[in-house]
Amino acid sequence: MRILKEKAALLVIDFQERIFTAIHQHEKIATSVPLLIEGLKVLGIPVIVTEQYVKGLGLTIPEIAEKIQGIERIEKTSFSCCDEPRFMMELASSGKEYVIITGVESHVCVLQTAIDLIQNGYHPIVVEDCISSRKPNDKLMAIERMRKEGVIITTYEAILFELLRYSGGETFKIISKLVK
Numbered sequence: 001m002r003i004l005k006e007k008a009a010l011l012v013i014d015f016q017e018r019i020f021t022a023i024h025q026h027e028k029i030a031t032s033v034p035l036l037i038e039g040l041k042v043l044g045i046p047v048i049v050t051e052q053y054v055k056g057l058g059l060t061i062p063e064i065a066e067k068i069q070g071i072e073r074i075e076k077t078s079f080s081c082c083d084e085p086r087f088m089m090e091l092a093s094s095g096k097e098y099v100i101i102t103g104v105e106s107h108v109c110v111l112q113t114a115i116d117l118i119q120n121g122y123h124p125i126v127v128e129d130c131i132s133s134r135k136p137n138d139k140l141m142a143i144e145r146m147r148k149e150g151v152i153i154t155t156y157e158a159i160l161f162e163l164l165r166y167s168g169g170e171t172f173k174i175i176s177k178l179v180k
Contacts, residue, residue: 013081045163060073
């Protein structure tokens with residue numbers, strides 16, 4: 001199944017201050033996620049952002065907040081984004097069918113959202129090098145479960161070039177520079 005940029009949206013799940021430093025390989029994630037966001041924005045992909053219980057977990061970390069300026073965040077208390085009516089309304093109104101997912105934690109909010117997206121007729125694409133959990137094994141088990149449920153697993157470089165489709169031109173130059 002080819003993922004088409006005209007039919008794709010990005011979902012950024014819960015990269016928040018009070019949990020982020022406990023996330024396994026958070027330094028790597030703090031580098032790769034902004035690259036993914038920047039590349040997808042260059043490709044014209046709309047972005048939806050959630051924050052889990054802001055009072056307890058804080059706001060989105062600065063490295064990511066910088067890339068999503070002007071995008072209203074959807075606060076939620078449910079683990080699955082699909083259990084938040086505002087998220088489902090925004091996704092439905094976007095008209096997109098492919099949902100590219102980056103977020104934490106892999107085995108909680110990312111996993112439950114991906115499964116629920118399938119149940120709601122969407123195609124979730126989880127970017128493996130842009131998700132994590134506090135414990136590495138939780139991420140591994142989440143990826144295994146997501147694959148069994150039919151979720152597409154990819155990397156940020158792979159999804160950027162798949163959506164780009166062709167070499168040459170200014171957009172190609174920008175994406176190539178981002179991933180190097």
